[in-house]
Amino acid sequence: MRMAELSTDTGVPVPTIKYYLREGLLPPGRPVGRNQADYGPAHVRRLKLVRALAEYGGLSIAAIGELVRYLEDPGVSDNNLLGLGQLMVTSRQEPQPGPHVERARRALDELCARQGWKDMGEHPAYTTLVGVMASLEDLGHESMLASLPAYAEAAEMIAEADMRVVGDLGDRERTLEVVVLGTLMGDTMLTALRRLAQANVALRRYGAD
Incomplete structure (x- = not known):
């Protein structure tokens, strides 16, 4: 697909795609002519990742660029990649x-x-x-x-559940996305669950008004 199609498929404007290419966040397309390139599913996936990290993860372009470099470096283990992703957020x-x-x-x-x-x-x-x-x-x-000890035990159980989700993915790019976005959105989700649990426990303990 050409860049215009890539933009349509991902919802990312063409000028933004060109900016991501210049910054090294998106790998170059396959040259097919003078000043033209062809893009594929891997580019769609990467664009969606970069956009998610920027819009939902709140990461700067510099931070995303650092993560992308680690992502593409075979010398960075999956475990280190997960740690770097978590530290970023x-x-x-x-x-x-x-x-x-x-x-x-x-x-x-x-x-x-x-x-x-x-x-x-x-x-x-x-x-x-x-x-x-x-x-x-x-x-x-x-x-x-x-x-705190009770909170720590609960946190350990939550972390184990997180790692089970990550362990089933088997894809570095997808794993990084889940770690970064899952940490941010997961924090919000857990806060909401805690509020629901507090309301339920209070109702059981003290009864309705």
């Missing part, structure tokens, strides 16, 4: 200075050790969680911190 929030930060860090280290979660100290989610834990203690909500 995980924000890091540094904890505010305060008396409870180091205590929160030690408590989280102990929790990670009990769960068998190794080498988590550099993960952006670790830093964010330290800040949340320190703030909860500072505000006097130690009872919420006491529930």
Whole structure:
């Protein structure tokens, strides 16, 4: 197909396709004449991936370009590719200075050790969680911190379910898409499920008004 057809099939405007080609996000088409190229299903798939990462994943063109380079590098293992994809969509929030930060860090280290979660100290989610834990203690909500082991067990079950989905794909490009979009949309989905569960448990425990 020509570029105009590629644009129609994917909904991506021709100028955007040309931009993606210049940035290396889309592989060149097969030359068929002067200033003309032919594109196939692989280009459709890649365009949809790039668009999804940009529009739904909120990634910059530079970040998408980095992921694409890793995706096309056979020296990058599938496991490392998954980790890179997850890190791209995980924000890091540094904890505010305060008396409870180091205590929160030690408590989280102990929790990670009990769960068998190794080498988590550099993960952006670790830093964010330290800040949340320190703030909860500072505000006097130690009872919420006491529930962390139960939350960690639930998180482990969710992560296992995530990995089962990823493990069934068998395609690097599709896997990367599921990891990035699944992390973002999965977070929203889990939040909604938690709210439903909270409403149901509260109803069982306290009854209707």
